[in-house]
Amino acid sequence: MDPIKIDITILAPVEKVWNYFNEPKHITKWNFAHESWQCPSSENDLKVGGRFKNRMEAKDKSFGFDFEGVYDEIIPHEVIKYHMEDGRKVEVVFDKIDENTTKVIEIFDPEKQNSVEMQRDGWYAILNNFHKYVENH
Numbered sequence: 001m002d003p004i005k006i007d008i009t010i011l012a013p014v015e016k017v018w019n020y021f022n023e024p025k026h027i028t029k030w031n032f033a034h035e036s037w038q039c040p041s042s043e044n045d046l047k048v049g050g051r052f053k054n055r056m057e058a059k060d061k062s063f064g065f066d067f068e069g070v071y072d073e074i075i076p077h078e079v080i081k082y083h084m085e086d087g088r089k090v091e092v093v094f095d096k097i098d099e100n101t102t103k104v105i106e107i108f109d110p111e112k113q114n115s116v117e118m119q120r121d122g123w124y125a126i127l128n129n130f131h132k133y134v135e136n137h
Contacts, residue, residue: 003089004116006124007105008131014096017104018077020134021092022046027054030133031067033125036060048074052082086111104130 010017020026024042031039031054041055050071057064069090073081080092088109095103106127110119 001110001112001116003107004110004120004123005105005107006120006127007103008124008127009097009101009103010131010134011101012134013100014077014094014102017102017134018094020137021094021104021130022080026133026137029137030130031126032056032129033122045071046074046080047071 020030022044024044027042027044028039031042036059037056038059039054039056042053044050044052046052048071052069052071054067055064056067067084069082069084071080071082072089073079077096078094081089083089088111090106090108093103093105093107095105097103104127106123108119108123110116114122
């Protein structure tokens with residue numbers, strides 16, 4: 001299956017966008033696709049070979065999972081590449097448009113259980129949540 005690509009433009013400097021994307025104290029505030037969900041905990045060892053683990057769960061505790069991966073490449077303020085437990089790869093590009101505008105591009109391998117459209121919509125909902133969080137904090 002071909003990788004899925006999504007992007008969003010955020011009105012904030014690339015340094016702020018990078019920090020809010022990678023610091024657990026921020027990740028827990030935006031890393032969910034719908035307001036009925038939450039990200040109660042986040043661990044992030046941002047280095048090649050380092051791991052991350054974000055707990056994602058319904059607020060009513062009816063369902064949840066750990067979103068985990070290992071970093072393969074990091075270029076500060078530019079690129080993050082990682083792979084998930086099942087081997088799927090993800091690339092996140094931080095494209096500095098100007099001093100106060102950053103385009104975030106995510107390219108990820110789809111999984112086989114859900115439709116490509118559902119996966120794109122879910123990842124985009126989280127990216128849009130991130131966008132709103134960065135611009136409002």
